[in-house]
Amino acid sequence: MYIVIAGAGRLGRLLAERLKEDKHQVCIIERANFLCNELAENLKDVLIVQGDATNPEVLKEAKIEKADVLAATTSSDEDNIIICNLAKELFKIKRTVSRVNDPKHMLLYKHMNVDVPVDSTSIIARIIEEEASFSDVMSLLSIKRGRLSLVRVDIPKDSPIVDKRLKDIKLPPNSVLISIIREAEIIIPSGSTKILADDDVIAVTLIDNEKQLIKALIGGV
Numbered sequence: 549m550y551i552v553i554a555g556a557g558r559l560g561r562l563l564a565e566r567l568k569e570d571k572h573q574v575c576i577i578e579r580a581n582f583l584c585n586e587l588a589e590n591l592k593d594v595l596i597v598q599g600d601a602t603n604p605e606v607l608k609e610a611k612i613e614k615a616d617v618l619a620a621t622t623s624s625d626e627d628n629i630i631i632c633n634l635a636k637e638l639f640k641i642k643r644t645v646s647r648v649n650d651p652k653h654m655l656l657y658k659h660m661n662v663d664v665p666v667d668s669t670s671i672i673a674r675i676i677e678e679e680a681s682f683s684d685v686m687s688l689l690s691i692k693r694g695r696l697s698l699v700r701v702d703i704p705k706d707s708p709i710v711d712k713r714l715k716d717i718k719l720p721p722n723s724v725l726i727s728i729i730r731e732a733e734i735i736i737p738s739g740s741t742k743i744l745a746d747d748d749v750i751a752v753t754l755i756d757n758e759k760q761l762i763k764a765l766i767g768g769v
Contacts, residue, residue: 549573552615554601554631555622556583559647563619564594575610577601602630604638612639620646620662625653632662697755701765705745708767715739720760723753 549572553560556578564574568591575595578584584598599606601620612618618635620628628646635641648654648667657665703710709717714725714737728735729748735741743749753761 549616550611550614551575551617551619552577552607552610552612552635554618554620554628555647556580556587557621557623560619560621561587561591563621564591568594575615577606577610602627602634604634607631607634607639612641615639615641617641617643617645620644622647623649625649625656629653629657629660629662632657633660636661695755696752697758698750698752699758699761701749701751701762703743703745703747703749704766706767707743707745707765709743709765710745712743713739714741714743717743717764719751719764720753720757723751723757723761723764725749725751 551567551572552575553564553567554577556564556576560576560578564576564587567574573595575597576587576591577597577599578587579598579600581598584596587594587596595610597606597610599609601607601610601622612635615635618632618641620631622628622631625648628649632644632646635644643664644662645664645666646657646662648657648665651667654665654667717725719725725737727750728737728741728743729750730744730746749765751761751765
């Protein structure tokens, strides 16, 4: 994929490094000249565009019209929303992802049709709360404007699904088990896949069904 990242702060740089390692084509847009020079020295095979990503001409220079995804990672919510809006409305980019700096602005991101607004503050808060209550479950991400929840569940030895095949496990409506992490192995499950104790299960469900899903996987919660 071709991915444009607006903002070369720590998050933007780490994201670019990860995507480059995964063999994606990456472009970074950054205002600061010194950061662009630093990126040019340290990130080879990454297109670097100096300029303001809220400017459509700068987005054109980044070949935004060819992008599969636009990720806005600046420290300004106003800029991130403008950048995502320009990408979708002016350049018809199908997928926009954005950092949310202030959780109070989450509704504005959703109103402006940012596909995946990532509120790290709320995610961290939820992790802390959930780890304090039961350490074997973690909500990883809310997607599709908050309608779906991606969760990780560590399957305990006394789970009702241990040693059962996936086809024999009753999950809540609109819930899908998408992967199993077993020691160092990642398993894409089929109906005949058996769930073992200490498996890490990644699943997607409707946000309203999250508690039902957790109960189905680990028992009474």
